[in-house]
Amino acid sequence: MTDARSFRDSVAALDDADDLLTVEERVRNEDVAAVAAEALRCNGPAVRFRDTDGLLTPVSGTLAGPEQATQYREKPWKRLALARGLDADSTYGRVVDHVAGPLAATTDPTTDELHADETAANCYDLGLPPLEPGAPPAFTLGLLAVDDGEATQWLPARGTVRGPNRLRAVVPADGLAPSAETASLCLGVPAAATTNTLLHWLDRTQTGSMRPSTRSAAVPVATRDGRIVPATSEVVVTGTVSEAGSEEEAPESESMWERAMETAVVDLVVDTVAHREDPRVPVVPLGAPFADDIHLVGIAEAARLSYRVNNYWGIEPAEWIRLPAETCLGMCVVASEILYAGFEWQLANTLFSFSNLFDKVLILDENTSAADLSRPLDDIWVKAHPSQDWVFSEPSAPAATAPRYRTDGTPGSRLFINASWDPRWDEEYIAPRVTYETSYPEAVRQTVAEMWDSFGFE
Amino acid sequence: MTAGATEAVDSFRDYLDRLEERDACNRIDERISWNLEAGAVTMRANERDAQIPVFEDVSDGTDARLVGDPYRGPRRQPWERIAMALGVTDARTTDDYYEEIIDRVRSPIEPTVVDGDDAPCKEVVRTGGDVDLLSFPWPFLHVGDGGRYSNLHTLIADDRDTEWTDWSSHRAMLHDNTRASVLLLAGEQTPNIYYYKYERHDEPMPVAITIGAEPAVECVSIMWIPTGRNEAEFAGGLKRAPVELVECETNDLLVPATAEIVLEGRILPNSRLDEGPYGDYFGYMHGPRRSMPVLEIDAVSHRERPFIPFRVEWSEVGYAHNTTSSMEVACVGPDATLGLRAAGFDVEKLAPWPFTPRTVYVVSTETTRPDSLHELANFIFTTWGMLHVDFFVFVDADVDPFDQRAVLEAVSLYADPDTDFHQFGAESMPKVPLNIYQTPEEKGDVQMGTSKAKTAKTYIDATRPEGEPLRSGSRVGDSERRERARELLRDAGLSDATLDTAPVDPSGERR
Numbered sequence: 001m002t003d004a005r006s007f008r009d010s011v012a013a014l015d016d017a018d019d020l021l022t023v024e025e026r027v028r029n030e031d032v033a034a035v036a037a038e039a040l041r042c043n044g045p046a047v048r049f050r051d052t053d054g055l056l057t058p059v060s061g062t063l064a065g066p067e068q069a070t071q072y073r074e075k076p077w078k079r080l081a082l083a084r085g086l087d088a089d090s091t092y093g094r095v096v097d098h099v100a101g102p103l104a105a106t107t108d109p110t111t112d113e114l115h116a117d118e119t120a121a122n123c124y125d126l127g128l129p130p131l132e133p134g135a136p137p138a139f140t141l142g143l144l145a146v147d148d149g150e151a152t153q154w155l156p157a158r159g160t161v162r163g164p165n166r167l168r169a170v171v172p173a174d175g176l177a178p179s180a181e182t183a184s185l186c187l188g189v190p191a192a193a194t195t196n197t198l199l200h201w202l203d204r205t206q207t208g209s210m211r212p213s214t215r216s217a218a219v220p221v222a223t224r225d226g227r228i229v230p231a232t233s234e235v236v237v238t239g240t241v242s243e244a245g246s247e248e249e250a251p252e253s254e255s256m257w258e259r260a261m262e263t264a265v266v267d268l269v270v271d272t273v274a275h276r277e278d279p280r281v282p283v284v285p286l287g288a289p290f291a292d293d294i295h296l297v298g299i300a301e302a303a304r305l306s307y308r309v310n311n312y313w314g315i316e317p318a319e320w321i322r323l324p325a326e327t328c329l330g331m332c333v334v335a336s337e338i339l340y341a342g343f344e345w346q347l348a349n350t351l352f353s354f355s356n357l358f359d360k361v362l363i364l365d366e367n368t369s370a371a372d373l374s375r376p377l378d379d380i381w382v383k384a385h386p387s388q389d390w391v392f393s394e395p396s397a398p399a400a401t402a403p404r405y406r407t408d409g410t411p412g413s414r415l416f417i418n419a420s421w422d423p424r425w426d427e428e429y430i431a432p433r434v435t436y437e438t439s440y441p442e443a444v445r446q447t448v449a450e451m452w453d454s455f456g457f458e
Numbered sequence: 459m460t461a462g463a464t465e466a467v468d469s470f471r472d473y474l475d476r477l478e479e480r481d482a483c484n485r486i487d488e489r490i491s492w493n494l495e496a497g498a499v500t501m502r503a504n505e506r507d508a509q510i511p512v513f514e515d516v517s518d519g520t521d522a523r524l525v526g527d528p529y530r531g532p533r534r535q536p537w538e539r540i541a542m543a544l545g546v547t548d549a550r551t552t553d554d555y556y557e558e559i560i561d562r563v564r565s566p567i568e569p570t571v572v573d574g575d576d577a578p579c580k581e582v583v584r585t586g587g588d589v590d591l592l593s594f595p596w597p598f599l600h601v602g603d604g605g606r607y608s609n610l611h612t613l614i615a616d617d618r619d620t621e622w623t624d625w626s627s628h629r630a631m632l633h634d635n636t637r638a639s640v641l642l643l644a645g646e647q648t649p650n651i652y653y654y655k656y657e658r659h660d661e662p663m664p665v666a667i668t669i670g671a672e673p674a675v676e677c678v679s680i681m682w683i684p685t686g687r688n689e690a691e692f693a694g695g696l697k698r699a700p701v702e703l704v705e706c707e708t709n710d711l712l713v714p715a716t717a718e719i720v721l722e723g724r725i726l727p728n729s730r731l732d733e734g735p736y737g738d739y740f741g742y743m744h745g746p747r748r749s750m751p752v753l754e755i756d757a758v759s760h761r762e763r764p765f766i767p768f769r770v771e772w773s774e775v776g777y778a779h780n781t782t783s784s785m786e787v788a789c790v791g792p793d794a795t796l797g798l799r800a801a802g803f804d805v806e807k808l809a810p811w812p813f814t815p816r817t818v819y820v821v822s823t824e825t826t827r828p829d830s831l832h833e834l835a836n837f838i839f840t841t842w843g844m845l846h847v848d849f850f851v852f853v854d855a856d857v858d859p860f861d862q863r864a865v866l867e868a869v870s871l872y873a874d875p876d877t878d879f880h881q882f883g884a885e886s887m888p889k890v891p892l893n894i895y896q897t898p899e900e901k902g903d904v905q906m907g908t909s910k911a912k913t914a915k916t917y918i919d920a921t922r923p924e925g926e927p928l929r930s931g932s933r934v935g936d937s938e939r940r941e942r943a944r945e946l947l948r949d950a951g952l953s954d955a956t957l958d959t960a961p962v963d964p965s966g967e968r969r
Contacts, residue, residue: 021947021950021951021952022950023946023947023949023950024950025946025949025950027946031939031942031943031946034936034939034940034942034943035943035946035947037943038940038943038944038947038960039947039952041960042952042956042957042958042959042960043956043959044947044952044956044957045952047947047950067863069862069863069866070533070534070777070862070959071777072776072777133939289863289867290863324866326862326863326866326867327866327867327869327870327871328867328870328871329870330867330870330871331866331869331870358870359875360870360875372776374775374776374777374813375776377811377813377814377862377866378740378741378775378776378813378814381811381813381814381817381818381848381849382740382741382742382814382817382893382894382895383742383894383895384895385895385896385913385914386848386849386882386895386913386914386915386916387882387883387884387885387913387914388885388895389895390879390882390916392875392879392882393875395876402870402871403870403871403872403874404871404872404922404926405871405872405874405923406874406876412874412875412876412877413874413875413876414875415875415879425897428898429897429898431740431742431743431744431745431894432602432742432743433741433742433743434600434602434737434741434742434743434772434775436498436501436502436505438601438602438743439494439497439498439501439599439600439601439602439737439772440494440497440498440501440600440601441494441601444494444495444498445498447495448495448498448499448502451488452502454488455484455486455488455499455511456484456486457484457503457506457508457509457511458481458484458508458509
């Protein structure tokens with residue numbers, strides 16, 4: 001399988017792609033998140049911390065990406081593509097299709113031995129870095145494997161270390177069956193395990209569907225104390241599930257997936273800690289712009305929406321759907337053929353029906369590139385008529401969850417902006433896009449290309 | 459005369475020399491055609507953030523030279539080259555630059571008038587039958603354009619009824635040896651003078667078009683200087699020295715003496731020629747061809763081997779900059795900020811939206827009460843923002859309006875469709891036909907350059923509820939901790955160029 005890369009393989013792939021910076025210098029654990037956030041702020045590479053306190057090698061930004069407001073060369077989905085075994089220059093559509101795979105078809109995982117070995121280490125020995133100085137050690141991109149009585153469920157999880165043998169985790173609210181007594185927290189899992197799990201929970205909480213499965217052929221699995229876990233997990237912490245203590249129930253910084261669903265806080269009283277040799281664990285500076293969780297949820301949600309929208313009307317009108325990290329997932333951008341007058345309304349409201357994250361949808365023509373964020377940031381203002389194409393619903397729609405207003409759930413309006421051409425317009429009304437290719441004939445372009453070096457530009 | 463590095467330049471060619479001193483321009487000796495080639499090379503240079511191209515040898519046997527998008531600034535600081543031209547040397551951040559320009563605009567300096575013999579722009583003078591517009595290599599910029607354009611110049615016109623002279627920027631499409639059509643859109647100052655004063659009296663409007671005037675003049679011509687004020691004084695303020703003017707050969711207008719070319723003429727009443735289509739700043743070829751007033755040229759004067767600067771419109775749509783977008787940041791931004799403050803509004807900064815010049819602006823303000831924002835939007839839309847601008851986005855004073863991520867986040871997370879999008883639906887406002895969302899019927903072919911149909915103007919309140927702090931990810935944070943983080947990354951091999959791309963807070967802190 002092309003997407004069976006373990007976490008350590010994906011880190012190695014980043015290194016090979018010259019997109020990983022290794023900090024050999026000693027870094028205090030309380031500084032790791034700040035360094036990770038700073039690398040994100042400057043569209044920098046993923047960062048591997050060689051010398052920190054504890055057993056782990058923290059690696060930040062492994063699934064993050066750059067912003068596209070000031071540059072377009074580096075694509076935000078490149079690291080996810082690499083982590084899934086795709087080419088670094090894979091198109092957005094290719095990556096989204098890959099992530100949506102479990103929606104289209106159920107595949108069975110292969111079985112392997114668990115690569116992590118049980119050790120005498122406790123939770124503090126791991127050396128998980130905190131998100132802020134003085135805060136408890138944190139895990140940010142975890143996967144909690146729990147039994148629901150019939151089978152193992154995988155839940156997205158993030159949380160903190162609350163004692164040498166105690167973890168506190170935030171998980172989807174209906175993820176823990178009352179019968180669940182023990183669980184395994186897996187860290188450093190394959191990217192496919194993370195996206196499969198997000199895809200499942202996003203779809204389950206917003207459509208009620210139990211598909212897609214969190215497991216697929218992309219992620220080899222192993223059994224740990226009767227539970228199925230990703231076989232290549234770098235760290236597997238196993239223990240007994242208990243109710244969270246009353247003090248400081250949820251760690252303050254939230255992960256983006258929590259905006260899409262109700263959450264619960266549970267404690268895990270740890271029995272064993274297993275890890276691989278020289279374990280690598282992802283670190284996400286939650287709350288920082290363009291952090292991994294924003295990209296991951298944006299792509300998983302887009303994959304889900306693309307699949308749903310293009311399997312709804314018997315045809316596939318949507319070219320692509322994006323929830324740009326720049327908007328913190330509060331806006332959905334879709335490029336689609338407008339099948340008939342009014343289809344834009346249908347499309348926008350279908351997206352609103354399938355996702356509760358956003359209450360703003362921007363519709364673009366189907367020939368718009370997903371890789372060029374500057375285009376929607378132009379078209380939204382110049383192509384959509386300020387009154388006719390900015391369409392507000394009645395103020396009775398459910399509140400979206402990504403925005404910071406109406407957080408008490410008060411209903412309100414939704415907005416869709418139609419920046420596509422009106423299918424009723426005559427061809428002569430349609431303003432041609434001005435590009436280098438359309439502005440200059442082939443002969444001129446060829447002359448410029450041939451002479452460019454001789455012009456002497458530095 | 460050549461200004462010192464810390465003084466403003468006095469002419470366009472001094473500006474080119476200063477660019478050259480800083481390795482920021484590229485004098486190209488290969489022969490280049492005005493027919494699409496110069497535009498194509500300039501476009502490529504804009505896209506690649508390369509040096510400013512100076513075309514020393516243009517086809518057609520002319521000795522005139524072309525300069526492509528001379529005021530384009532680097533992507534990180536689009537105002538940088540204009541700052542260099544004006545001798546602003548100590549601006550480290552956009553805030554520094556804004557405050558320096560605001561300070562200069564507040565301190566006008568009277569121009570001086572020189573004799574024709576002392577005016578470089580009169581090294582060659584042609585009048586009457588010797589006028590031959592087409593002897594200059596005006597560029598043909600996009601394959602779909604209606605003709606060849608002069609599109610980076612200052613149009614100088616006297617008010618018919620007062621002593622006021624207006625400097626403005628209106629592109630001209632060349633038709634023959636003596637005629638051009640000029641894009642005059644009613645609602646702007648010079649077009650209003652023409653349509654509602656000269657033309658109503660069936661009189662021609664005497665004008666001069668200066669091509670390659672000194673940078674301070676170009677800057678002032680796109681600023682919104684209040685009616686009745688002497689624009690030359692503001693140019694003097696900008697350059698901290700008097701602008702030298704000289705009288706025209708065929709009318710009483712005073713023009714910048716160091717300009718590369720001066721076209722003297724009259725915009726005729728009740729006479730129209732086709733103008734457009736044109737690959738304009740929206741990134742689309744908006745039509746249809748329309749009728750615009752006719753400029754009849756009476757005299758041409760110019761320097762020896764004159765430079766003709768031009769801009770490649772639309773190349774600023776997207777990630778590249780050109781003269782238009784750079785001057786929006788460098789000139790319109792601080793000027794409008796000052797204008798709003800002078801009108802009593804508590805404005806931190808006004809920033810053009812980088813992907814769409816002249817359609818949407820972002821304003822940061824400390825005063826975010828709904829009535830204050832409504833009043834602010836009303837003021838802008840009814841004054842300088844009337845015809846081109848459709849949108850204003852208001853953000854809190856601690857959000858940098860130049861940080862597109864922060865602005866997008868504010869719009870997505872804090873602008874509630876229920877309460878924060880204002881004036882949508884009310885199609886009662888004027889619009890220029892340079893848009894692509896109206897049909898040709900809605901635009902019409904009206905004689906004064908505004909669309910037949912009205913449009914809506916909108917402001918978006920993307921400010922946070924009172925008392926809500928900036929999200930943690932957007933906060934400047936502990937600067938000492940961040941500096942330590944940057945040091946670690948630098949020591950590990952991350953380049954300063956990469957580290958410097960982190961957004962900078964208005965205060966100079968990295969955001």
